[in-house]
Amino acid sequence: MLESVDVGPRPRIWAVGISRLRDLFVDIAAEYEGRAEVRVVSRGFDDAVREIAAAGGGRPDVVIAGGSNGAYLKTRAAAPVVVINPTGFDVMEALARARREAESVALVTHGDTLDEVRRFAAAYGIEVVFATYDSAQDAERCVLELRERGIGAVVGPGLVTDLAARAGMAAVFVYSRASIRSAFDTALEVAHAMRGEAVRRQRLDNLLQHMRDGVVALDARGHVEAINQRLADVLGVDPAGAVGQALLALAPDLAGTLPEDDGDTLGSVRGVSYVVHRGPLAGHGAAAGTVLTFQETVAVERLDRTVRSRRRSQQFTARYRLGDLVGESASIERVRTLVKRYAKSDATVLILGESGTGKEMVAQSMHALSARHDFAFVAINCGAFPEALLESELFGYEEGAFTGARKGGKAGLIEAAHRGTLFLDEIGEMPLPLQSRLLRVLQEREVVRLGSTEPTRVDIRVVAATHRGLTEGVASGTFRADLYYRLNILSIALPPLRERLTDLMSLAAELLVQAARRETRLTALVRDAATARRLLDGVAESLRHYAWPGNVRELQNVIERVAVELADAAETRVDDGALDRLLTRDVLQTIAPELFGSHARAKRAPLTLRERSRHVEADEIRAALAAANGDRDAVCKALGISKTTLWRKLNTS
Structure with a gap:
């Protein structure tokens, strides 16, 4: 049972025929009025082809015709054609009726005579002359020859029976109402299948057109089956006009750009770089063609940057x-x-x-x-x-x-x-x-x-x-x-830290607050930077008199030791008034003896005149750089020194 698909308005079916076939079409068309838009056309051959072509957007979805007329339209009409095929029972019944009309009977058909008809005639001993024709002229010649042979009755389609009647012979129409209905049913199935396929193709085409990359589908010969607007614009071709043409004929510049095997390659089209991917267009069994996608390398790089930025650790x-x-x-x-x-x-x-x-x-x-x-x-x-x-x-x-x-x-x-x-x-x-x-x-x-x-x-x-x-x-x-x-x-x-000792206690207090966040026992004791400063006041002078060769990193190490020392005090209740007595010079000397060693400023030899001169020069150069917004060329010109000298004086101060 064929599943019905809702594909929009009723399909248009044209029943093309003359004489007796036309009359049968008219009788049966009313039965399909609710399922199809049926039109009976009293035309044949070229006249029918021209009328179908002239219909434009109202042309039929499917055409029904019989005999030579159907065969003619099948190769020339711009629509699928369902040719009416009489059943073996139709032919046998028509032969029996013709036998009652005359002693000698002929069966005239377009194309080959059915084998079962020949077997039927032989089995029942009915003498039948079998004849075939290819065109209207051939049908007329055939009928006249049969009359000359003394044939009294002719069985055949509408064209043949009309010719036989005009020739004075008995004529029996071979088509039955059942065969006409069968043709209408087949036409409906074809129309629905075509409409469904059209909808699917439209959806695929919409998908193709909305893709950001250029896409083309090629058959096994390299001819275009489908191409989206994006790629058509790149190649400078009309999408509808490109279908059926060889891709390399449309765009000769692509020669040497396309991948020879399935996979990716880099290519250039009209000066723009693309990543071209080739893949198989699957058919029955082996690949029936090729799908090519063209992606701008700029878009690939942009996507790559986005992915890399999102994946960063x-x-x-x-x-x-x-x-x-x-x-x-x-x-x-x-x-x-x-x-x-x-x-x-x-x-x-x-x-x-x-x-x-x-x-x-x-x-x-x-x-x-x-x-x-x-x-x-x-x-x-x-x-x-x-x-x-x-x-x-x-x-x-x-x-x-x-x-x-x-x-x-x-x-x-x-x-x-x-x-x-x-x-x-x-x-x-x-x-x-x-x-x-x-x-x-x-x-x-x-x-x-x-x-x-x-x-x-x-x-x-x-x-x-x-x-x-x-x-x-x-x-x-x-x-x-x-x-x-x-x-x-x-x-x-x-x-270095020794050159900004005014920042020393602020740094130490901030480092102590950070250490307290890591040492949970200190959290209640060191609540903020102000509290940390009070804790460190007792050792401020000792901290200032140290040279700090390790700079802020060394200060951080010392403060970590201070935090460990203070952790025990945090476990007992301490009055705010006693905070400044928790850390003394003796305690600091115990946990950080290096502060009182060779690098202590009090024990360092005073700076020589040359060392003081270097520091003064370095300070003047830094001031000049700040005034010139870091422009070294301007500073060198103003001070009358080279870049190498400027660098040396800054690094030896």
């Missing part, structure tokens, strides 16, 4: 903000000013400062204020890895690049920083061979993995940091001069 997130830089001294205020200014730029920044001065904190603060804050902040210490390991960590590697390489390869930290910031700490410790590879990354903004020959584009901002004078490395040949000038575009010099 939590470890690639900047935790520090500018507000985390504690201090109110002029030097730290100058650092804050430069961080805000440089965050608006994408230029490479070189951060200078002794170990423990907070170089990574400054780099993270700059990243957090920049337009790249939504993307990764990737930090690596260039002095913490052996050369081979540092190379694979930075640049990544392909599968099989070396023994132990991960299956599928691995993206390096430079790729992980795509659209974000790459922080290279202790850049002065980077091995010389890797410096040239890093220089290419800075120049070309592309990275080549170990074991690969294809570069990957990266969009990164580089921030480097060092505690040693890079000019000395340039002079000694351990650091490339061209890399130094690539890194030293913008620079920030971080003051």
Whole structure:
């Protein structure tokens, strides 16, 4: 049983025939009025073809016709044609009726005579002359020849029976009402199937047209079966006119661009780069054709950037903000000013400062204020890895690049920083061979993995940091001069803790508050920075008289020890008035004896005249840089010194 499908308005069925067949059409058409829009057309052959073509948008979904007329229309009409086929029973009944009309009977059909009819006539001893015709003229000739042979009755379709009647012969129409109804039922099934297929094709076409990529389906010969508007616009062709034509004839430029086998390749169409994918168009059994998709490489890169940014690890997130830089001294205020200014730029920044001065904190603060804050902040210490390991960590590697390489390869930290910031700490410790590879990354903004020959584009901002004078490395040949000038575009010099002692107690108090958050026993005792300052007042002088060679990092270590010492006191109730007596100089000397050793300021020899001169010169240069908004060329010109001299005086103060 055929499942009915609601495909819109009633199908249009045209029943094409003349004479007796037309009369049967008229009688039966009323039975299908509710299921189809039936029109009886009294035309034949070319006249019927022209009327169907002239109908335009109102042309029939299916045409019903009989005999030679049906065969003619089937090859010429712009619509599917259902040819009426008389059943064997129809023919036998018609022959029996004709036998009653005359002794000699002929069966005239269009095309071959049914075998069962011949067997029927032979079985019942009915003498029948079998004849066939191909055209209207051939039918007329056939009927006249039968009359000359003395045939008294003719069985056949409408054209033949009309000719026989005019020739004075008995004529029996071969079609029955049952065969006409069968033709109508078949026409309805065909119309519904075509409508359903049209709806499915329309849905697929809509899907094709709404795809963001260019798509074309080709048959086994490479001819276009379907193409969406996007690709048609790219190729400069009309989508409807392209169907049935060879793709390479429509777009000769595609020769050499299309993949030879299933898979992806890079190609160019009218100057635009595309990723072209080739896949099979499945048919019955083997592939019946090919589907090609064209995706702009720009869109692929954009999607790749989005995916990479969403997959970045939590470890690639900047935790520090500018507000985390504690201090109110002029030097730290100058650092804050430069961080805000440089965050608006994408230029490479070189951060200078002794170990423990907070170089990574400054780099993270700059990243957090920049337009790249939504993307990764990737930090690596260039002095913490052996050369081979540092190379694979930075640049990544392909599968099989070396023994132990991960299956599928691995993206390096430079790729992980795509659209974000790459922080290279202790850049002065980077091995010389890797410096040239890093220089290419800075120049070309592309990275080549170990074991690969294809570069990957990266969009990164580089921030480097060092505690040693890079000019000395340039002079000694351990650091490339061209890399130094690539890194030293913008620079920030971080003051050591001994040069901003006015910030010392603020820093110590903030570090104690942070330690109290980690040591739950201190939470009730150290409620805020003000309370922390009161706890530290008893050792303030001892802290100020220390040189702090390890800078803020060393101060943090000492405060951690203080927090452990105070944890026991937190377990007993302490009056607010007793807070300043919890930590004394003797207690501090017990837990941090180094503060009272060789680096204590009280025991250090006074600065020589030359050392004082260096500090004064360095302070003047920093002031000039601040006044010139960091413009080193302007400062060198104003002071009458070279960039190398400026660098040396800043780093030896």
